[in-house]
Amino acid sequence: MRATRTLATLDEVGGGDHVCQLLDPADDVMDRSRAFVADGALFGDKVVIVSPLTQPTSDVAALVLDPLRLQDSLLAAVRREAASAEREGYRALRVLHHVTSDGCAEGPKRLLRSELDLEEFAADSGALVVCAYQGRGWDPSALEQVRCVHPHHLGSRPASPSFRMYRTGKDGWTVSGVIDTDGAPAFGTILRTLLRQSATVRLLCHTLDFFDASGMTALAGAAGYLPDRKVVLEGTNETVRLAWELSGFTDPSVPVVIAP
Incomplete structure (x- = not known):
């Protein structure tokens, strides 16, 4: 079963992992991610690099995709390459998703949707996905949102988000940690x-x-943002259930079901 964890190096990335790697503006993405890319040849994985840099320097064979030139979504592109990898006899697909603040054409909403799609893709396909965020000018709230939907993080700086939400199986999302004033907007x-x-x-x-x-x-x-929508919480502890009840949210007009 998938679970959150912090990685010391990218050598530790395994099948189904979706890793958030935060880079300093001056970092060279290929230098910092070389082990992850090079391990593709070692383990028999097909390597795909998605980067606004048209030809990142690499000493291993990899397919390079420019996110600004994709004719469809990033999800469609990696699914297509995963199917191709399976036909070609590779063990799995290994994706380095390099995102820069000046090379990201997506707004915060579309970026979050794309990261949720990648999280589902990694969980469902067993692909290895590293998202390397780099550059200045990131909206702090947008960056916090995408960090929360990566169950795996590289290193301990900056501090991990207070909660994480990640895909579990085909029909649910695990929520771990604490959702407080800092994490509630995300x-x-x-x-x-x-x-x-x-x-x-x-x-x-x-x-x-x-x-x-x-x-x-x-x-x-x-839960009430759109009509005919519902959120079901399963496995809540007694403290969460009692706080929900005492706060007056157990009302038929609130489309939330909270269960043990």
Whole structure:
């Protein structure tokens, strides 16, 4: 079963991992990611580099895709390459997704949707996906949102987000950590993004420690954001259920179901 973890190096990336790597503006993405790319040949993986740099320097064979020139979505492109890798006899697809603040054509909403798509893709296909974020000028709230939907992070700086939401199986998302005043805006935005794609979002909360009032308000607001939508929380602890009840959210008009 997938679980959150912090990696010391990219050598530790395994099948189904979706890793967030934060780079300094002066870092060379290929130098910092060389082990991950080079391990493709070692393990028999097909390597795809998605980068606004048309030809990143690499000493290994890799398919390079310019995100600004893709004719369809990034998800469609990596799915196509995963199918090609399987036909060609590779073990798996290995993706280095290099995102720069000046080379990202997507706004915050589309970037978050793309990262949620990559998270589902990695979980469902067993692909190895590293998202390397680089450059100045990032909207801090947008960067926090995308960090929350990566279950795996490289290194411990900066501090990990207070909660993470990641794909579990085919029909649910695990939520771990604490959703408080700091994390509530990101949580609400992520939920609204998921609810645009699905009428029911199932959250597995066995590793969710606590919601504060702002987190519960974000949950209720996101669930009622669009008509005929519902959020189901499973595996909540007694503290979460009691706080939800005492806060007055157990109302038929709030499309949220909270279960043990």
